[in-house]
Amino acid sequence: MILLFTYLAIALLISFLCSVMEAVLLSSSNTYLAVKLEEGVKTAGIMLRLKQNIDRPITAILTLNTIAHTIGAAGVGAQATKIWGEAIFGIVSVVLTLLILVFSEIVPKSIGTRFSKQLSIPAGQIIRVMMFVTYPFVILSGLITRLFARHENEQTVSREELSVMASIGRTEGVFEEKEQKIIQNLMRLKSVSVSEIMTPRVVVTAADENMGLEEFLQKKQFLYYSRIPVYSGYFENITGYVFREQVFEKLAEDQVHLRLKDLRRDIVVFYKSKPLFNVWETLLDKKEQIAIIVDEYGGIDGIVTMEDIVETLLGFEIVDEKDKIADMQEYARDRWKKRKQKYDLLDTPPGPSTPLK
Incomplete structure (x- = not known):
C-alpha cells in the first residue's frame, strides 16, 4: 500500500x-x-x-x-x-x-x-x-x-498587440484615457497618409511673394498664422513660406522696402500618399513646422503643419482606412471655421482662385 x-x-x-x-x-x-x-x-x-x-x-x-x-x-x-x-x-x-x-x-x-x-x-x-x-x-x-520546420524570425510583438495592450491598460487603470489614445494613435501613424489630416487647398491662406511688408501687415487674414506660404504669380506656384514674426521684426527695423520674397524660406514638399509618420519624422529632422502636400501630378492639394500632427497624436482619433478622405477634408474646413469664429477672420477664406490684394 x-x-x-x-x-x-x-x-x-x-x-x-x-x-x-x-x-x-x-x-x-x-x-x-x-x-x-x-x-x-x-x-x-x-x-x-x-x-x-x-x-x-x-x-x-x-x-x-x-x-x-x-x-x-x-x-x-x-x-x-x-x-x-x-x-x-x-x-x-x-x-x-x-x-x-x-x-x-x-x-x-x-x-x-x-x-x-x-x-x-x-x-x-x-x-x-x-x-x-x-x-x-x-x-x-x-x-x-x-x-x-523552417527557421523564421517571428515578431514577438506587433503594433496591433500594443494597441490592444493600451486598451487593456486603460481598463485596468494603468493608463488614463488620453494616454491610451496617444499610444493607439502613435501605433497607427505609419498606416495613415498625410492627406487624411492636411488642411485642404480650398482653405489654405497664401500670399504673393512680391507683396511688400507693409501691405502684408494690412491684410488681416495673415496675422493669425505664424507661417504663411508664398507663391510667385499664381497659387499653384508656391515657392516657400514666410515667418510672421520675422516680418514684424523687419518692420520694427524700418526695412519697409523689403518684400516677402526677401524673407522667404524653403518649404518641404510631400506627396499626399506619404505616411504621416514619415512626414512627422522629416519635419523633426529638418526642424520645420509646415509642409506643402501635392498630388501625383505636382498640383497643390493642401498643407500640413506640425500642429496638425501633434493634434492627431494627442487628441484627434485617426480614422480607419475604410473611412473616406472627404470626411477628413470636411473636418479641416470645420476647423478653419472654428478658427475664423475665434479670431474674427474674413467672411470668405482666401483660396487658389481668390487673388490676395
Whole structure:
C-alpha cells in the first residue's frame, strides 16, 4: 500500500511541477521580464532566453511530464493489481485519470497562468534543471524539428498587440484615457497618409511673394498664422513660406522696402500618399513646422503643419482606412471655421482662385 501511494505521489508531484512550469513559460510576458532585467534581476534573463528558443524548454517539460505519467500509471496499476486483484484495475484507472486531470493539469496550469509574473523568475532556473535532466531528448527533438520546420524570425510583438495592450491598460487603470489614445494613435501613424489630416487647398491662406511688408501687415487674414506660404504669380506656384514674426521684426527695423520674397524660406514638399509618420519624422529632422502636400501630378492639394500632427497624436482619433478622405477634408474646413469664429477672420477664406490684394 505504501509503495502504491509513493508511485502516485511522485507521479502527481512531478506532473504538477511540469504543468506549472509550462503555464508560466507560455504565459510570462517578455516585456515584464525585460523590465526586471533592466532593474538588475539577472535571473530574469534566463527565462527570456528560454522563451526565445521555446522548443527546447517545452520538450524538456513534456518529456518529464510524460515519463512521470507513464511510470506513475504503471506503478500504481501494478500495486493495485497486487493488493486488490485484476478486478479492481478498471476502477483504479478511472480514479488515477481523474487525479491526474485535476492535480496535474487543471489546478497547476491555473496556478501557473494566474501567478505567471511572480513565478516567472524562479521558473527559469527550475526549467533549466529540467532541460539538463532530459538533455538527450531535448537534443533529439531539436534535430527532428530542424528537419521539418523552417527557421523564421517571428515578431514577438506587433503594433496591433500594443494597441490592444493600451486598451487593456486603460481598463485596468494603468493608463488614463488620453494616454491610451496617444499610444493607439502613435501605433497607427505609419498606416495613415498625410492627406487624411492636411488642411485642404480650398482653405489654405497664401500670399504673393512680391507683396511688400507693409501691405502684408494690412491684410488681416495673415496675422493669425505664424507661417504663411508664398507663391510667385499664381497659387499653384508656391515657392516657400514666410515667418510672421520675422516680418514684424523687419518692420520694427524700418526695412519697409523689403518684400516677402526677401524673407522667404524653403518649404518641404510631400506627396499626399506619404505616411504621416514619415512626414512627422522629416519635419523633426529638418526642424520645420509646415509642409506643402501635392498630388501625383505636382498640383497643390493642401498643407500640413506640425500642429496638425501633434493634434492627431494627442487628441484627434485617426480614422480607419475604410473611412473616406472627404470626411477628413470636411473636418479641416470645420476647423478653419472654428478658427475664423475665434479670431474674427474674413467672411470668405482666401483660396487658389481668390487673388490676395
